[in-house]
Amino acid sequence: MTTLRRRTLAGLAAAALAIPRMARAETVEITVHYAQPHIYKDAKEAIAAAFARVEPGIRISWLTSPDYNDGLQLVLRQAAAGTGVDLSFQALNRLRVLTERGLAQDLAPLLAREGDPAALGYTPNILDLGRIGTTQAGLAFSASNSIAYLNGALLDRAGVSRDALPTSWDGVLDIAARLSRLPDAPDPLFFDWAITEWHWSALLLGQGGRWMNPQETRFLLDSPEGNAAMALFERIVRDGRMPNLTSAAAQQAFGAGKLGMRFASTANLRNMIRTTAQNFPLITMPMPVIDPQKGCLPVGGSAGVLMARDAAKREAAWKFLRFATGPEGTALMARNTGYVPVNQIAIDDPQYLGEFYRENPLYLAATRQLPITIEWYAFPGSNGVRISQAIVDNLARIVEGRAPAAQVVQDTQREVTRLLPRAS
Secondary structure (H helix, E strand, O other): OHHHHHHHHHHHHHHHHHHHHHHHHHOOOEEEEEOOHHHHHHHHHHHHHHHOOOOOOEEEEEEEEEOOOHHHHHHHHHHHHHHHHHOOEEEEEHHHHHHHOOOOOOHHHHEEEEEEHHHHHHOOOHOOOOOOOOEEOEEEEEEOOOOEEEHHHHHHHHHOOOOOOOHHHHHHHHHHHHHHHHOOOEEEEOOOOOOOOOOOHHHHHHHHOEEEOOOOOOOOOOOHHHHHHHHHHHHHHHHOOOOOOOHHHHHHHHHHOEEOOOEEEEEHHHHHHHHHOOOEEEEEEOOOOOOOOOOEOOOOOEEEEEOOOOOOHHHHHHHHHHHHHHHHHHHHHOOOOOOOOOOOHHOHHHHHHHHHHHOOHHHHHHOOHHHHEEEOOOOOOOHHHHHHHHHHHHHHHHHOOOHHHHHHHHHHHHHHHOOOOOOO
């Protein structure tokens, strides 16, 4: 009996020890990268917590980068070193680089395995945000466009009616002049121009212009629309008395009530609400579009790119990507950021976001602009990041008063043309 009992206890102990080992063996850990944690952190953590309730066997290890350009370089370096991430949320205009380098896996077969994409909330327009040529390089996670944030208290002091907000840049600059005449006048406005060319392109596209010709053989900043957009930017800086700030400093100044208007991505909305809640009423309005027939706005945001090579990690990363871009994940993303939802079910089904938009009208400015948005353009070749930086560096010359608009157009045209692979 003693020997049998010892064997039984030993067997039970061995089994007890085996259970944790088995559980550990069945847990798959994936490395997921995303940029801009100051915007996305709350959303990503909320989505991960919800995902863990339905997929407890998948553990997520986060890797972050300050911005999209840094994120692309990080992923490229890791891929070259053989230590690549399993899933990366990249800027929509950087999917082209990852696809052309063979790093973005085609998601079309995985989507087909799930059934009809439209029935899952992935409409053709949503899928197009992540498509490069014939490759479904990513699934859109977030979408943004440019909106205006206004300090309601300062507008009241300047005698501006909240029911008659401007729809043109002339109207915006008129408000800027009125704000500048207030006692203890704040800085009237700030237009986000740095980091990438994305936000500034709202001025170019709003004129009906484009970055490149359809054949992608010529940069078009020296077009009539490009010249007009740069001249308008010069007016915004000069007539709007725009301070030379970083985006982060502008965020702080606006939250402190020292800046009357800020033109920036809707991605900043939740942070704006937090930082202004105790200081003044926040107002949002659509971005003025110059040409009502041809004008449009760029879509910003990110898409999840599947990069895992290990079969188990690949399957786990796909499950997380599907959840993050599905109805529940999209709703959590929208609630925790300010980005526009990119899953049609989340948009249409009241259980996800219907009540939210009714209770949070500040979020509506971005959704009202969706009909005039187009894709975030990705420059051809391997110099996309350098082209973005060249454009930003030249915009800085206007902000700093070092060069007039016409000269900046000429210099930017020349510099970018050198960086394009098929420029003429």
